[in-house]
Amino acid sequence: MTPGDWGLLQPATAGTLDPVDDDRVLAAMVQVEAALLRAWARVDDTDDDAAARELDAVAATLADLDRDALVAGVARDGVAVVVLFELLQDHLEQREIPAPRLHTGATSQDVLDTALMLVARTTVDRLRVRLVATGTALAVLADDHRDARRVGRTLGRDAAPTTLGVQAAGWLDGISSAVAVVDRTTFPVQLGGAVGTGEQADRAAGRPGTITTLRSALAEDLGLDDPGRSWHTERTPVLAVATTAATVTTALGRIGRDLVAGSREGVDEVVLAGGGASSSMPHKRNPVGPVVMTAAALQAPGLLSTVSRAAVSVDERPAGEWHAEWSALRDLVRLAGGSADAAARTVAGLSLDREAAARNLRDAGVGAADDVTLAACGRVVDASIARFRRTLDDGPHR
Numbered sequence: 001m002t003p004g005d006w007g008l009l010q011p012a013t014a015g016t017l018d019p020v021d022d023d024r025v026l027a028a029m030v031q032v033e034a035a036l037l038r039a040w041a042r043v044d045d046t047d048d049d050a051a052a053r054e055l056d057a058v059a060a061t062l063a064d065l066d067r068d069a070l071v072a073g074v075a076r077d078g079v080a081v082v083v084l085f086e087l088l089q090d091h092l093e094q095r096e097i098p099a100p101r102l103h104t105g106a107t108s109q110d111v112l113d114t115a116l117m118l119v120a121r122t123t124v125d126r127l128r129v130r131l132v133a134t135g136t137a138l139a140v141l142a143d144d145h146r147d148a149r150r151v152g153r154t155l156g157r158d159a160a161p162t163t164l165g166v167q168a169a170g171w172l173d174g175i176s177s178a179v180a181v182v183d184r185t186t187f188p189v190q191l192g193g194a195v196g197t198g199e200q201a202d203r204a205a206g207r208p209g210t211i212t213t214l215r216s217a218l219a220e221d222l223g224l225d226d227p228g229r230s231w232h233t234e235r236t237p238v239l240a241v242a243t244t245a246a247t248v249t250t251a252l253g254r255i256g257r258d259l260v261a262g263s264r265e266g267v268d269e270v271v272l273a274g275g276g277a278s279s280s281m282p283h284k285r286n287p288v289g290p291v292v293m294t295a296a297a298l299q300a301p302g303l304l305s306t307v308s309r310a311a312v313s314v315d316e317r318p319a320g321e322w323h324a325e326w327s328a329l330r331d332l333v334r335l336a337g338g339s340a341d342a343a344a345r346t347v348a349g350l351s352l353d354r355e356a357a358a359r360n361l362r363d364a365g366v367g368a369a370d371d372v373t374l375a376a377c378g379r380v381v382d383a384s385i386a387r388f389r390r391t392l393d394d395g396p397h398r
Helices: 022-044 049-061 067-077 081-094 108-144 164-184 199-205 210-222 236-263 288-310 321-348 354-364 371-394
Strands: 149-154 157-163
Touching: 022 049, 022 081, 022 108, 022 199, 022 210, 049 081, 067 081, 081 108, 108 164, 108 210, 108 236, 108 321, 108 371, 149 164, 149 354, 157 164, 157 371, 164 236, 164 371, 199 210, 236 288, 236 321, 288 321
Parallel strands: none
Antiparallel strands: 149 157
């Protein structure tokens, strides 16, 4: 978000701390520079510990970082890292803290790519917690309502008997799929220097192969993955993170749409806690959580398309394609996090109306749910719950 963009038109993040706003990206960029100093200390015995600690303090408070200068730097240089390096250098010099390896071996893309991976990883880790909470609540609903008869609907029409438990199990399946994708996602560090060969690091250390150990040390310090390579133009790592965010919004958007449809007057099978007010109809309580989930899912494909097109890159470092990713990736991660928050809040207060569902089944005239129907529905519920538990047992792959 820009300094004047504080959530007026973004209900997914309104009233919450934005996990990928400019301040957090800026803090992550400073963290990368501090971690690079520590990485150099490990591979080349440099004494930059005091400088690294000072930069950690800067990252925590963002003190003495002139935002106007950074904005002007973006306009002039196309990226904020050039001015950031100068600001950090001045900050350390004023305190007479030596930092001979500050930014050594890195280029602007290394710092920004790694910073974006840091904030994306933090957000995705948090949204996983929300997904697990949502799935756990849905598993209980599915089990409790495995025999609660309702009419299944296909192509917008009443179709055949099923149960509320099966519907909740379908929502749970989406959560399991989303968690599995999250757990397979990696967040690699970026370090390759000017054209991705790592020559500057090798030259600074005076020995070949320094870039390999430096990159590994940087990844370990930041808790990111070591890809063993530079990916300045090979942008599948960014596309993978973007796809994960889009997958989460899609799974939750599908649930959001079902919740809106099931809670509308005349259906009444879904009961939502609370609700948003209407400016013109005081009696209304709008399904805000499901609306947020649905809206995020509808926005995600266009953003994912931008990241996908930008991945068709060129040269050793791209002109324009890389820059096109920044906002799209941040917005995708932001939407996924906001949708996961909305889902967790919504499902925590969700209940299903067995009587309304039974009434709708009778009125539909599609037949009764007999023992065969209920047995089949029970198997679907059991399989869905078992899959969710297996997914959690597998845990993150990173």
